[in-house]
Amino acid sequence: MKEQSIKPSITIYTPDSAMRRPGLLVREMLSDLAASRELAWSLAIRDIRAQYRQSLLGFVWAFISPLSNTVAWILLNASGVVRVADTGIPYPAYVFTGTMLWQLLVESIQNPLQQTMLAKPMLSKLNFPREAVILSGVIKMTSSAGIKLLILIPAIFLLGVVPDWHLALVPLAMLVIMMAGMSVGLLLAPVGMLYTDIGRGIPLLAQFAMYLTPVVFAMPQSGRLLQLFQYNLATPLILTGRAWLTGSSSPMFIYFLAVAGISLVLLLMGWVLYRITMPVLIERMSS
Amino acid sequence: MEKDLLIKVEGVSKKFCKDLRTSLRYGLRDLTGEVLGKPASMELRPKEFWAVKDVNFELRRGECLGLIGKNGAGKTTLLKLLNGLIKPDHGRIEMRGRIGALIALGAGFNPILTGRENIYVNGSVLGLSKVEITSRLEEIIEFSELSEFIDMPVQSYSSGMTVRLGFAIATAMDPDVLILDEVLAVGDASFRHKCYHRINKIMKDCAVILVSHNMSQITAVSSAVGMMRAGRFEHFSNVVDGVSAYDSDNADKEALSDAERVFTTYAPVRTAKLIVRNETVAYGEKLDVELHTDLEAALPGVRLSFTAVNANEQSVMNWNSSRSGKPMDLPAGRSILRFSIAPVLLHDGRYRWNLWVGREGSIEVLIYYMRGGEFHVQSGYQPVSDIPYLPDSSGFTVEAG
Numbered sequence: 001m002k003e004q005s006i007k008p009s010i011t012i013y014t015p016d017s018a019m020r021r022p023g024l025l026v027r028e029m030l031s032d033l034a035a036s037r038e039l040a041w042s043l044a045i046r047d048i049r050a051q052y053r054q055s056l057l058g059f060v061w062a063f064i065s066p067l068s069n070t071v072a073w074i075l076l077n078a079s080g081v082v083r084v085a086d087t088g089i090p091y092p093a094y095v096f097t098g099t100m101l102w103q104l105l106v107e108s109i110q111n112p113l114q115q116t117m118l119a120k121p122m123l124s125k126l127n128f129p130r131e132a133v134i135l136s137g138v139i140k141m142t143s144s145a146g147i148k149l150l151i152l153i154p155a156i157f158l159l160g161v162v163p164d165w166h167l168a169l170v171p172l173a174m175l176v177i178m179m180a181g182m183s184v185g186l187l188l189a190p191v192g193m194l195y196t197d198i199g200r201g202i203p204l205l206a207q208f209a210m211y212l213t214p215v216v217f218a219m220p221q222s223g224r225l226l227q228l229f230q231y232n233l234a235t236p237l238i239l240t241g242r243a244w245l246t247g248s249s250s251p252m253f254i255y256f257l258a259v260a261g262i263s264l265v266l267l268l269m270g271w272v273l274y275r276i277t278m279p280v281l282i283e284r285m286s287s
Numbered sequence: 288m289e290k291d292l293l294i295k296v297e298g299v300s301k302k303f304c305k306d307l308r309t310s311l312r313y314g315l316r317d318l319t320g321e322v323l324g325k326p327a328s329m330e331l332r333p334k335e336f337w338a339v340k341d342v343n344f345e346l347r348r349g350e351c352l353g354l355i356g357k358n359g360a361g362k363t364t365l366l367k368l369l370n371g372l373i374k375p376d377h378g379r380i381e382m383r384g385r386i387g388a389l390i391a392l393g394a395g396f397n398p399i400l401t402g403r404e405n406i407y408v409n410g411s412v413l414g415l416s417k418v419e420i421t422s423r424l425e426e427i428i429e430f431s432e433l434s435e436f437i438d439m440p441v442q443s444y445s446s447g448m449t450v451r452l453g454f455a456i457a458t459a460m461d462p463d464v465l466i467l468d469e470v471l472a473v474g475d476a477s478f479r480h481k482c483y484h485r486i487n488k489i490m491k492d493c494a495v496i497l498v499s500h501n502m503s504q505i506t507a508v509s510s511a512v513g514m515m516r517a518g519r520f521e522h523f524s525n526v527v528d529g530v531s532a533y534d535s536d537n538a539d540k541e542a543l544s545d546a547e548r549v550f551t552t553y554a555p556v557r558t559a560k561l562i563v564r565n566e567t568v569a570y571g572e573k574l575d576v577e578l579h580t581d582l583e584a585a586l587p588g589v590r591l592s593f594t595a596v597n598a599n600e601q602s603v604m605n606w607n608s609s610r611s612g613k614p615m616d617l618p619a620g621r622s623i624l625r626f627s628i629a630p631v632l633l634h635d636g637r638y639r640w641n642l643w644v645g646r647e648g649s650i651e652v653l654i655y656y657m658r659g660g661e662f663h664v665q666s667g668y669q670p671v672s673d674i675p676y677l678p679d680s681s682g683f684t685v686e687a688g
Contacts, residue, residue: 011381011382011386012379012382013371015374015375019322020324038417039411042408042411043412046405049404053399121391122412124372126395282373283373
């Protein structure tokens with residue numbers, strides 16, 4: 001005999017939008033988030049294992065691209081093709097920290113859509129808490145951020161910069177960068193599931209946005225370009241992360257906190273959006 | 288006492304779009320509708336159709352609904368609605384308890400990881416906790432018969448092995464509602480048998496919805512039938528009625544076309560024509576067959592084999608002249624060979640016939656018909672299993688002692 005729980009759970013499906021019952025929506029979101037933890041780990045470990053099992057270089061890939069980017073910009077700067085204003089710290093350290101942090105941001109933006117695309121066959125055939133897809137993305141991103149940090153710390157010593165106690169704040173900066181990226185990614189994911197243009201457009205726009213962020217260039221001293229850099233919400237994130245890595249305090253700490261706050265709000269909105277739109281998306285992708 | 292009601296479906300409808308670009312545009316509009324909390328409209332937009340229309344049924348613990356219908360009739364869409372993968376456009380679905388769905392076996396398997404690792408991943412996708420999986424690990428491996436290969440990457444498994452593993456994991460959970468979408472059509476015969484057994488065991492304690500094109504499977508396990516036709520759902524509390532509705536739905540389309548018919552003759556046969564005298568024969572009655580031939584030369588010692596084939600392409604009856612013990616000689620010129628098959632002990636339904644005429648003791652063919660024609664059997668007896676032949680079971684006695 002099967003044990004019968006006293007009150008079996010009842011699931012009801014109706015055409016009404018979940019937005020019409022916000023209380024229930026929040027309750028379901030929280031319970032699904034709790035229920036998806038184990039699955040998220042399981043999926044993340046699956047992907048990480050599979051990724052390394054079929055790779056000789058393994059986690060080296062995490063810094064090959066920032067490294068090549070750094071080398072390219074050092075060469076450009078040294079040859080005088082591109083003249084970068086004084087960055088305050090050795091230029092190689094400036095570019096390397098900048099590209100590492102920038103890469104983290106771009107990966108975080110791409111992550112929700114990539115995760116959802118990867119889980120498409122499962123999403124369209126099995127019912128499981130959809131939060132697990134995103135949560136496993138968070139776990140994967142955190143592990144990759146951890147690896148980045150492990151590379152960054154010895155690298156900045158090698159590049160001639162001595163960090164100070166601010167180093168302890170770096171994980172916080174990375175966390176905010178990830179949160180900011182994922183909040184944008186999460187908001188884009190539903191439309192990105194319908195139209196592939198989003199997935200293609202993100203790297204392209206990111207490439208462009210990089211030049212409006214102090215990643216490889218120093219902040220401009222004045223003029224319209226300075227304004228653009230300042231309006232760019234990614235600027236405080238990169239500057240703060242780099243400052244803490246290279247032993248100084250953040251030049252835009254309040255701005256950084258403000259972006260963190262905005263990201264948190266966007267993240268929650270993105271979560272709601274992702275959740276309520278999933279049935280619509282599954283219907284369009286499997287039919 | 289009435290067993291608990293586990294599934295309640297009321298007036299459920301779902302529309303789909305025929306065109307991808309339009310579908311994506313509607314998708315975008317539906318996204319905003321969801322966010323703004325707009326109610327779904329019951330109107331069809333251009334290029335849309337009802338994939339599922341106004342479905343109503345209830346299912347209790349211990350009951351099994353056989354869901355049948357032609358491809359594209361809306362069966363899988365209905366299952367996806369029941370499983371909560373997509374939302375209905377109208378109506379209401381109420382499900383109680385843990386829902387197990389075997390719509391796709393092994394969805395989420397990572398080919399690079401080993402079978403054992405995939406058991407954990409797949410199990411947690413299906414809603415089992417790690418502890419639950421560990422406690423059932425041995426059982427899963429044993430049932431899948433993969434203990435030798437369980438630490439090999441899944442990409443080196445054959446498709447049958449993958450499905451076996453998927454089935455073993457999916458049935459390891461104890462669901463209250465079990466949804467099965469044609470998953471029994473896989474694996475070799477002995478494993479399939481094991482699967483039936485397992486499902487039958489699970490079924491006793493839950494409500495099952497089974498999609499299958501195999502009518503004997505439906506009759507064997509279902510307590511009611513839901514027949515789908517172009518999104519419409521018809522409920523039959525009598526399984527046999529449902530199956531006959533499905534058969535008649537299929538019959539129109541299955542009328543024999545010339546393209547399907549194979550007919551060849553070899554010298555000295557000039558022409559040949561086989562005629563089944565009675566196109567419809569009642570159970571236990573006689574089927575009269577004539578073979579009209581025109582030969583260039585006499586053919587002494589021929590052998591004739593007439594086979595009836597059912598809708599599943601199974602040979603169900605064979606009339607063979609070699610069993611008569613008499614030589615069959617065909618004269619030169621025109622002649623008519625007549626024989627009767629009696630009694631015809633076949634299920635209700637449409638049958639096609641094949642004919643093979645050759646020289647006795649040789650494989651040389653003289654006349655060959657494949658799907659040459661059809662005849663109909665009318666029988667009050669209903670199929671009870673896969674067995675195509677239905678012997679007369681009227682003669683038995685029961686004695687005391």
